[in-house]
Amino acid sequence: MDWRIAERMRGLGVESAFIVLGKAKELEAKGMKVYHFEIGEPDFDTPGHIKEAAYRALADGFTHYTPSNGIQELREAIAEYESQRKGVDIKPENVVVTVGAKLAIFAAMMATLNPGDEVIVPSPAYPAYAVSATFAGAKVVKVKLSEEKRFSFGAEDIQEKTGEKTKMVVINTPSNPTGLIMSEQDLRSLAEIAAERRLIVVSDEIYDRIVFDGKKASSILEHCDSLDNVIYVNGFSKTFAMTGWRLGYAITAREVAEHIMKIQLNTVSCPTSFVQRAAIEALKGPQEPVEQMVREYQRRRDLVVEVLNRTPGVRCLKPEGAFYAFPNITELGLSSDKVADELLQKKGVALLPGTAFGEEGEGYLRISFATSIEDLREGLEKFREYAEEKLS
Numbered sequence: 001m002d003w004r005i006a007e008r009m010r011g012l013g014v015e016s017a018f019i020v021l022g023k024a025k026e027l028e029a030k031g032m033k034v035y036h037f038e039i040g041e042p043d044f045d046t047p048g049h050i051k052e053a054a055y056r057a058l059a060d061g062f063t064h065y066t067p068s069n070g071i072q073e074l075r076e077a078i079a080e081y082e083s084q085r086k087g088v089d090i091k092p093e094n095v096v097v098t099v100g101a102k103l104a105i106f107a108a109m110m111a112t113l114n115p116g117d118e119v120i121v122p123s124p125a126y127p128a129y130a131v132s133a134t135f136a137g138a139k140v141v142k143v144k145l146s147e148e149k150r151f152s153f154g155a156e157d158i159q160e161k162t163g164e165k166t167k168m169v170v171i172n173t174p175s176n177p178t179g180l181i182m183s184e185q186d187l188r189s190l191a192e193i194a195a196e197r198r199l200i201v202v203s204d205e206i207y208d209r210i211v212f213d214g215k216k217a218s219s220i221l222e223h224c225d226s227l228d229n230v231i232y233v234n235g236f237s238k239t240f241a242m243t244g245w246r247l248g249y250a251i252t253a254r255e256v257a258e259h260i261m262k263i264q265l266n267t268v269s270c271p272t273s274f275v276q277r278a279a280i281e282a283l284k285g286p287q288e289p290v291e292q293m294v295r296e297y298q299r300r301r302d303l304v305v306e307v308l309n310r311t312p313g314v315r316c317l318k319p320e321g322a323f324y325a326f327p328n329i330t331e332l333g334l335s336s337d338k339v340a341d342e343l344l345q346k347k348g349v350a351l352l353p354g355t356a357f358g359e360e361g362e363g364y365l366r367i368s369f370a371t372s373i374e375d376l377r378e379g380l381e382k383f384r385e386y387a388e389e390k391l392s
């Protein structure tokens, strides 16, 4: 059978984290001890009070379809939570609850981009931005982030790349994979350029509560006058350790929210009913479990940065948020892919090459520290051994 697979599938990549996870599991099945630093998911269990709320919803028979943009109580809870945190006036009509933040990103792009539009995307970056923009027929214009400038994404870069066809800029702060946060100054200038050039800003702030050393990740919402040109994305996966529950949301102008909802309606119908009840509890219930998780990520961050910076041929900036370290390995003299592959095969250390986040990530590795401190200690020791072998 000649399936003549659709042309649009050419642009649809696959996330390397899931591929490396598959390879790592194969090695594990053969009896090898594997250190899992590849996948970006909290190792913590979802806090008990959130699970209880889901059990209650199930026991109450809350097991049917819901409105496509999510239940009213949850949209109200999100609007209140985000208005308070970001100091802007968000109404429930601005909120679309989605099946994961990933669907919010995809639907946001499908709803607003036409073939031929240009989208400015930082690189290295979370791969879903370029994939979704390409799938929508748009052209991705990358801005290479450099370590010398602390992987910042500033006004100059955006000005330089903005042309007649530019329709959107994507930002992600704190960033996956660099772990760094955008400065107030960069956000302010971006908001100004976006207003002046009539650009849509997609701002993925899914790690905004995972920040260290008492810092705060500023939001684009604090710098834009209204939701008129912003699509803000967040979700429950990272903050509340709820990756498998699949719940996220977009906040934007009402008109766009309706189109995002239509994409959801025509694909998955609605987010899972009882998960939405649990999400209300996540937002309104005790926040101590989140604070505890963040403290633990910070402890791990300190260990990871310390070990990496005394590994020969490796240097690493200190992540300010999220749960990723992005060490520079150029002095090892091998490609990121090669190092990542050898570390897995020879030492059982599963991590991602920087190129999983765009070719601009060459020379780097991404290490997720959303895993136990014992595994981090042992796995990074193996990495140190490997680096010593390579340089000897």
Ligand SMILES: Cc1ncc(COP(=O)(O)O)c(C=O)c1O
Pocket (backbone or CB within 6 Å): 040, 099, 100, 101, 102, 103, 126, 172, 176, 204, 206, 235, 236, 237, 243, 246, 247, 248
């Ligand atoms: C930057 C970023 N945005 C969005 C997502 C997707 O999150 P969700 O599980 O809500 O789809 C991830 C997951 O790794 C991420 O790193």
